[in-house]
Amino acid sequence: MTAWDLPGAARNELKTLSKDNAENVARHLAMAARLIDDDPELAHQHALAASRSAGRVGVVRETVAITAYAVGDFALALRELRTHRRITGSDEQLPLIVDSERGVGRPDRALEEGRAVDRSTLTVPVRVQLAIAMSGARLDLGETERALQELDIPEADPDRAFEWSPALFSARAAVLEELGRHEEASEWERRAQIAADALDAAAGVADREVIVVEEIDLIDDEGGVDVASGVIPVDDVDADVAVASAEDAVDGSARSDVDDRSGDREDER
Known part of the structure; x- marks a missing residue:
């Protein structure tokens, strides 16, 4: 693990540190990001180690907050989140x-x-x-x-899938279930799965940030891909949807990668 395993936006925040310290902190942050899903406790320890060396850097306090949240220490997460907000204004x-x-x-x-x-x-x-x-x-x-x-x-559109759609649709399904509206809940949960499947399938085609689920009429009359629309057919997804890249829809003649968002939660993690 090296400092270059940390996304560039996060590395830029470490420029106020000495070279050796910045590299050490970057390695801890990169490890925290790598471990957050599989071993949040160890990720948290790496975040705390980074904080001991760079406690006044926003991305460091942000990472401590996120890992604290992951291990259920909500009080610490709140303190760190408020500090991050004060440092960065974000x-x-x-x-x-x-x-x-x-x-x-x-x-x-x-x-x-x-x-x-x-x-x-x-x-x-x-x-x-x-x-x-x-x-x-x-x-x-x-x-x-x-x-x-x-x-x-407005983002709760069941026919459009973005990175946030599965979680949003599932949240709506859970509330509808609480209200006893079971059929509607099942439909939104189904849509959440469709969105997740479509995003997974598209991720295997290219590194894109935005994926749009469009109606099937974007496929040509013979069932092939309408190249101008940028539609990518997806197996095992409902017959009334196909996956399209929003970037491609704007420029049908070329496909281009989109910069990663937010240093991701990935930037933080």
């Missing part, structure tokens, strides 16, 4: 702040945090994650109908 981790407030048993405070920010200033992925977190806080308070209202956002 609201990108607002959904995690809301969810961490829920984790320490303060759903009312979670809702206050979510309402305190103008959502139009947030990126779409963050806005979607915030809607899911706010819906969860409503469920914590027993406000099931309002939990569903939190998820009534």
Whole structure:
């Protein structure tokens, strides 16, 4: 593991450190990102090690927060998230702040945090994650109908799949199940699986950030790919959908990679 295993945006934040320290911190952050899904406790230890050497760097505090959340230490996650916000001025981790407030048993405070920010200033992925977190806080308070209202956002389009769609659709399914609307819940859960399958299939074709699930009429009359539309047929996905790259739809003559978002949660992790 080397410093170059850390995404460039995160490495740039370490430029205020000495060369040797920056390399050491970068390696710890890269290990935290690699381990977060399989061994969150060890990932957290790497994040803490980075923090001991670079506690005033935003991405370091962000990584400590994310790994603390992953191991269930919501109080520490909140402290680190607030520090990260103070250092960077960024609201990108607002959904995690809301969810961490829920984790320490303060759903009312979670809702206050979510309402305190103008959502139009947030990126779409963050806005979607915030809607899911706010819906969860409503469920914590027993406000099931309002939990569903939190998820009534333009991005909840069952025929379009983006990186956030499976989680958003599943969240809606869970709330509908709570309301006893079982058929609707099943349909949204089915759509969540379709979106996940479509995204997985497209990920095998190219490294793209945005995938759009379009109606099948984008396929030509003989069932082939309409090259101009950029549609990519996907096996084992419902007959009424196919996968298309939004980037390709804009420029049908060429396919181009899209820069990774947000240093990902991947940047943080």
